[in-house]
Amino acid sequence: MRRLFIILGFIASILAVILSVTPFSKIAFIPAVVAAIFGLIAFYISRQKQYPKKSIQLIFLLTVISLTITTYKAVFTVVEVGNVEGLQLKEKESEENAIEELEGLDLEDVKTDDTQELKELDSLR
């Protein structure tokens, strides 16, 4: 039983460390808590039966590392959009192409009323 909880604790704590360094770091809280629970159970059993506790200490160490990284990232990481220069250039190019495409389409329906309405909308701004 002790061995089972140690193995499960290791798996959960390693998963927590891996998740904590990815952008999904907040999710690392779940395996970290699970690892801590398994570690505590294994520790309790080991203490009762006088078994060595080195491996359990390693589980706690990994758990603390993952929780530290996750908490640090949650507090100090600023959420910001990456480089969108390419997207902006693509958008500009796309609009130029779209105007050419629209010239070839039948826009009879929007020639009069809509254009007038748009002018009115612009004047409201």
Add this chain to the structure above:
Amino acid sequence: MKHLLTYIFIVVGSIVNAQNTAIGTSEKLTFSASYNMSGLLTEIAQVTMETSSVKTSNATLLKLKCSAATYSSFDNYFKIRDLYESYVSPTTLIPFLYKRDINEGSYYKFEQYKFNHKVNTVNSNMKKRKSEQNKTVKIGNNTRDIVSTIYNIRNIDIEKMTTGSSQNFTFLFDNEELIISLKYLRKESINTNLGKMECYKFAIGLKNDDALKGTSENLLWLTADDNKLPVYAKFKIAVGTGELKLKSATGLKN
């Protein structure tokens, strides 16, 4: 994950053939898209919806743009740079040209629809990295593109809808007509980034596609004012659940 942003757009989409009373010509709405796992929200991307006027030699159209870009922390893992555009009539929001340019990780796709409303057809051009396809697609009278659908939802006369009533709308996506169902649930006050607001709450479902999972887990809140801003949306898709929250709104019409 590949079509995550697409599904986000679907969540806030429907169609009506109404006059435009809610959308201005220089409106900018900025959203934050989050992935939810066991209540732990991870902000993934920024979604922007913008309008502007575009002039051709014989008409002035309204350009509706939706773009999505992952936050910098995700760019190394799964970079998304999506651009959706629709050139529509400023009064009725009927689309004439639709463009979709998606870059999601290693996946790339370009799609262009030219609408011919007189004969109810769409000239479709679809490009992937190694293939290109041109096709003429027959569409129904009220079939639009997804972007004009998203904006059109705000022109629904919601006050006339009764609790539990629903409307079905059709839009063309990947050369297929999809039917979206919009069910009005009730009025509700929710906390948003713009303060506490009274909103109309809707349940959304796709009738002939399984992109959106569940029957009542895809929800949309529109502000109960003349702008009918989509302030909050919750959606369930194959890879989990997510949220879309309005962060800022400028250039509003009303």
